[in-house]
Amino acid sequence: MIAAYLRRGLAAGLMAGLLAGLFAFFVGESALDRAIAIEEASAGGHHEEEIFSRGTQKVGLFFATGLSGATAGGIFGLAFAYFRERLSSRRDLIRSVSLAGAVFCGMVLIPALKYPANPPSVGDPETIGARTIAYFALIGLSLLAILAAWQLSRTLRERGMSAPVRRLSVGIGLAVMVVAVFLALPAVPPAEDFPAGLLWSFRLAALGTQAVLWAGIGVLFGLLSERANAEPKRREQPA
Amino acid sequence: MKSDRGEDPEKEVPMEKRLAHHPSPPFWSWMALTLLLLTLFVLLSASGALLAPLLGETAGTFDYLHEFAHDGRHLLGVPCH
Numbered sequence: 001m002i003a004a005y006l007r008r009g010l011a012a013g014l015m016a017g018l019l020a021g022l023f024a025f026f027v028g029e030s031a032l033d034r035a036i037a038i039e040e041a042s043a044g045g046h047h048e049e050e051i052f053s054r055g056t057q058k059v060g061l062f063f064a065t066g067l068s069g070a071t072a073g074g075i076f077g078l079a080f081a082y083f084r085e086r087l088s089s090r091r092d093l094i095r096s097v098s099l100a101g102a103v104f105c106g107m108v109l110i111p112a113l114k115y116p117a118n119p120p121s122v123g124d125p126e127t128i129g130a131r132t133i134a135y136f137a138l139i140g141l142s143l144l145a146i147l148a149a150w151q152l153s154r155t156l157r158e159r160g161m162s163a164p165v166r167r168l169s170v171g172i173g174l175a176v177m178v179v180a181v182f183l184a185l186p187a188v189p190p191a192e193d194f195p196a197g198l199l200w201s202f203r204l205a206a207l208g209t210q211a212v213l214w215a216g217i218g219v220l221f222g223l224l225s226e227r228a229n230a231e232p233k234r235r236e237q238p239a
Numbered sequence: 240m241k242s243d244r245g246e247d248p249e250k251e252v253p254m255e256k257r258l259a260h261h262p263s264p265p266f267w268s269w270m271a272l273t274l275l276l277l278t279l280f281v282l283l284s285a286s287g288a289l290l291a292p293l294l295g296e297t298a299g300t301f302d303y304l305h306e307f308a309h310d311g312r313h314l315l316g317v318p319c320h
């Protein structure tokens with residue numbers, strides 16, 4: 001059963017990743033090209049030797065989003081297998097979309113508030129190691145905060161707390177956790193000498209790419225699950 | 240159309256009973272999870288330089304992977320430069 005969810009997640013993730021690649025290609029590449037032009041203009045004398053041409057890297061875009069999509073989808077499938085019975089909804093499509101929404105909040109939305117995506121030439125290459133570790137730490141902690149908020153919500157519901165009070169408490173709890181995580185992690189220096197308009201169109205494109213990825217995973221995984229559920233029950237009933 | 244397909248047979252079963260059918264995840268699923276997380280990290284993290292402490296000399300070959308996946312990494316929001 002878990003293996004079926006894993007396979008379904010890999011398939012949904014691959015498709016969603018390619019869709020995200022299409023979005024990134026049509027919406028994000030122009031901002032990326034302009035940022036690289038700025039980088040090359042400011043580099044002046046020391047021109048870096050590039051391993052791949054820009055054209056090859058645009059093919060690589062689909063490789064990257066497709067493969068990350070499949071990998072993220074596989075993880076999503078395993079998570080879905082674990083959370084399926086613990087989610088209150090009874091339809092797999094709703095369950096899948098709400099789980100993907102929660103992952104999007106923890107993995108993309110909350111981290112983007114502190115460490116928004118940056119185009120080439122923003123950021124000091126000397127600090128890339130520390131920034132990468134801080135970024136993945138932020139994702140891990142944000143996901144944990146979402147998980148804790150969800151667990152809190154379940155506990156409060158079991159204790160019979162009314163919905164408005166419960167939502168308020170969970171919202172406050174999540175906000176406190178997120179602020180604590182933001183304060184604990186190092187700040188990023190502001191992007192100086194980079195056109196603000198271009199910076200924000202790049203960041204919106206990056207946010208959109210990830211939104212397409214997670215919306216795609218949630219919807220496609222849900223649809224694949226609904227289709228499998230609708231098939232005549234030839235699989236054995238659970239235990 | 241899908242909504243009148245019939246209710247989920249598990250509907251009336253209380254949460255505890257439903258969870259009893261699903262004991263802790265098997266070992267292989269933890270291995271798969273670890274492998275997937277590692278793949279995602281290697282694919283998206285910055286460069287061979289960052290993987291060098293993990294892999295030593297062979298980390299350099301990952302620079303090609305990272306350069307090829309460069310645009311995707313930027314647009315997926317991962318720190319790069």
Ligand SMILES: [Zn+2]
Binds near residue numbers: 119120309313319320
């Ligand atoms: Zn870059």
